[in-house]
Amino acid sequence: MADETPFSMSSKDLSAVHEIELLMDMGVASLKIEGRMKSLHYIATIVHTYRMIIDEYQANGKIEDYQYYIDNLQKAENRETSTGFFHGTPKLPQQLFEQRSEKVMQNFVGLVLEYDKDTQTALIETRNVYRLGETLEVFSRFEKEKTFVVDHMENLKGEMVERAMRAKEPLKIKVPFEVHPFDMIRAER
Numbered sequence: 001m002a003d004e005t006p007f008s009m010s011s012k013d014l015s016a017v018h019e020i021e022l023l024m025d026m027g028v029a030s031l032k033i034e035g036r037m038k039s040l041h042y043i044a045t046i047v048h049t050y051r052m053i054i055d056e057y058q059a060n061g062k063i064e065d066y067q068y069y070i071d072n073l074q075k076a077e078n079r080e081t082s083t084g085f086f087h088g089t090p091k092l093p094q095q096l097f098e099q100r101s102e103k104v105m106q107n108f109v110g111l112v113l114e115y116d117k118d119t120q121t122a123l124i125e126t127r128n129v130y131r132l133g134e135t136l137e138v139f140s141r142f143e144k145e146k147t148f149v150v151d152h153m154e155n156l157k158g159e160m161v162e163r164a165m166r167a168k169e170p171l172k173i174k175v176p177f178e179v180h181p182f183d184m185i186r187a188e189r
Contacts, residue, residue, distance in 0.1 A: 015081035017069055020053050021062070041108035041127075041184055045076035048141060072145075075107060075186060109136065110185035113170060115178060122175045126164045130187050138175070140183040147188065148176055 016023065016031075023031075031050060035043045049072045056063055063069075073081075110124035130136060130150065137147045152174040153161045164171055 015073065016086060017053065017066060017073065019086055020050070021057055024054065024057055039076075039108065040111075041186075042076045044141075044184060045139065046073065048139075049073050075139075107186045107188075108184060109164070109187050110171075112138075112179045112181055112183040112185065114181060115175070117178060120174055120176055121172050122179050124164075124171050124173055124185060126166060126169045126171060128187070129163065129165045130185075131163045132161075135188045137186045137188055138177075138179050138183050139186055140180060142180060142183075146177055150174075 033043070033046050033050065035046075038046075049069055052072075053063060053069050107128070109128045109130040110126055113123040113125055115122045132150050132153055135147055135149050137145050139145055150173055153164065154172050155161055156170055156172070161171060
């Protein structure tokens, strides 16, 4: 009898970035995006990115730069992706055969709570570690991503902080452009 080493097999997460045009042309009116066991950052990134793809296709009749969308989605992915059964039966490279395939994503570092335009200071709820001097990216529902370097960070007592590391701790950081409540802050890692 052959060696019966147990293993876990599942499909990779579905990615239909290149299939959106075809789906829309077929008359598909809605998409289901998995979210029950996903993070706030994952859901916001995936929904926002697919919304941008759909809006661009509706406005222009084509997608100019798929790579921009793929790069955006990869900022939230924690498993490998494939097109699943979209183009027929999945082949071996579209399956996962390891016990665990997730990679820990710690690029979601904060959530904007408020912003003071006069002082250009944002109150950020810490979600993962980041440091002074680090380049951060603002992910917003209002506009495309923007980056800035953290050059000033303090706690609510006004004490300087060099490293944000306490989950849900509110910190004040300088952001040289307007941000909005619930914008997300990501590290460029």
